[in-house]
Amino acid sequence: MIQLTPNSPHALQPSRAWWPFTRSRELESQLGLLADRAVRLEAQLKELDLRRKVIESEWSFWRNVLTAMPDPVLVTDSFDEVLLLNEPFQRLFGLTQEGVLRKPVDQAIPNAALVKAITGARATHTRGVRRLDLEVEVGGVTRMFRVGVTPIMSLPGGTSEGPTEECRGVIVTLHDLTAEREVAASKNDFVSSVSHELRTPLASIKAYVEMLIDGEAADDKTRRDFYDVISGEANRLSRLIDNILNISRIESGLVRVDLKPVNLDLIIRDALDVIVPQARQREIEVITQLSPAVHQIAADRDMIYQAVLNLLGNAVKYSPPGATITVSTAVDEAAGEVSATVADTGPGIPEKDLPHIFDKFFRSKANNQIAKGTGLGLAMVKHVVQAVHHGSITVESKVGQGSRFTFRLPVLK
Numbered sequence: 001m002i003q004l005t006p007n008s009p010h011a012l013q014p015s016r017a018w019w020p021f022t023r024s025r026e027l028e029s030q031l032g033l034l035a036d037r038a039v040r041l042e043a044q045l046k047e048l049d050l051r052r053k054v055i056e057s058e059w060s061f062w063r064n065v066l067t068a069m070p071d072p073v074l075v076t077d078s079f080d081e082v083l084l085l086n087e088p089f090q091r092l093f094g095l096t097q098e099g100v101l102r103k104p105v106d107q108a109i110p111n112a113a114l115v116k117a118i119t120g121a122r123a124t125h126t127r128g129v130r131r132l133d134l135e136v137e138v139g140g141v142t143r144m145f146r147v148g149v150t151p152i153m154s155l156p157g158g159t160s161e162g163p164t165e166e167c168r169g170v171i172v173t174l175h176d177l178t179a180e181r182e183v184a185a186s187k188n189d190f191v192s193s194v195s196h197e198l199r200t201p202l203a204s205i206k207a208y209v210e211m212l213i214d215g216e217a218a219d220d221k222t223r224r225d226f227y228d229v230i231s232g233e234a235n236r237l238s239r240l241i242d243n244i245l246n247i248s249r250i251e252s253g254l255v256r257v258d259l260k261p262v263n264l265d266l267i268i269r270d271a272l273d274v275i276v277p278q279a280r281q282r283e284i285e286v287i288t289q290l291s292p293a294v295h296q297i298a299a300d301r302d303m304i305y306q307a308v309l310n311l312l313g314n315a316v317k318y319s320p321p322g323a324t325i326t327v328s329t330a331v332d333e334a335a336g337e338v339s340a341t342v343a344d345t346g347p348g349i350p351e352k353d354l355p356h357i358f359d360k361f362f363r364s365k366a367n368n369q370i371a372k373g374t375g376l377g378l379a380m381v382k383h384v385v386q387a388v389h390h391g392s393i394t395v396e397s398k399v400g401q402g403s404r405f406t407f408r409l410p411v412l413k
């Protein structure tokens, strides 16, 4: 500080020339100090500005990370106000960014259980993810979410003033479990159906072998009958296992899908080469009405071949001698689809069974005496057409008149 008070010893000095000299030296030194300080302040300012820019870019990076997450994400602050929410979160709860930013969560989020979890996690001031399962209505459908609520704690020994950590807010993430739950449920169904289906022929084989061991087959003819039953049941078991492996390998994606431009008519002709001799043996006529237009589809040739073979095979094995099977293809230009139909004049399927006809292991009681089967063929056809090729399959049938299976696949543009 420059001190020029009346009490200063300089104030008594008589020489006018001396005054400015002394004052200017003091001033010079003070100005020098000030200039030094100004330079230091400017450097500090620059550093602060740099730090601000680094913090801003880090914040924008983390904001981008959170908003880019495919799962719904919400971040709140220490006042339980909405700080950030990504698009999936907005979509899930029908919110808009402008509508909820900086709003208290109990006003912003229309789900009481979630609000309770957020405020509860923030108020406990302790680390650790809290998990809860939440049902949310999306477009009239109830979906199940696994929610993770993670308090954001201030670093220990860092910026927090007290000895305990402080909760600066909460990160909420939601993970849609609906599909996983459905897959798990269908796997369970599949495993229990498989066990049930395998147990029946096994039990029968066991019973007949025990009767043979106990000497219950007194004569050669009875013994031969028992051997026939055992052999038949063993064959059924082997067919079941083959089909089960087939369908589960396709469904689990173990079989590589090889989509290539193919001509559906050529695949059908290959399947007919196998089926027509079998049909002829059973005195069944096969009529072919393939579309004259050649339309390519993007398909896995082997899978579509298996699907066609299954439909034709069913038509042959369930139809009586003298029946007719008609195989036709058509193109629906407007829908951009090519369709294939396998129609027979066989026994037909009861109306009450039609909704279950594509279910795994379903066999219509009305027809299961006509031919052997596992109830897995049509389930495989449906999976190949719908899940693998994004097509559709339908069935029309009338008892005593016949059945008509049609599948449609998108035409290659």
Ligand code: ADP
Pocket: 314, 315, 318, 319, 344, 346, 347, 348, 349, 357, 362, 363, 364, 365, 367, 368, 372, 373, 374, 375, 376, 377, 378, 379, 403
């Ligand atoms: P399966 O191995 O029993 O033939 P599928 O899944 O191929 O199994 O067929 C399921 C059931 O649908 C069959 O058990 C049968 O009752 C009925 N079905 C399928 N195709 C026909 C058809 N062309 N005519 C009559 N019934 C059929």
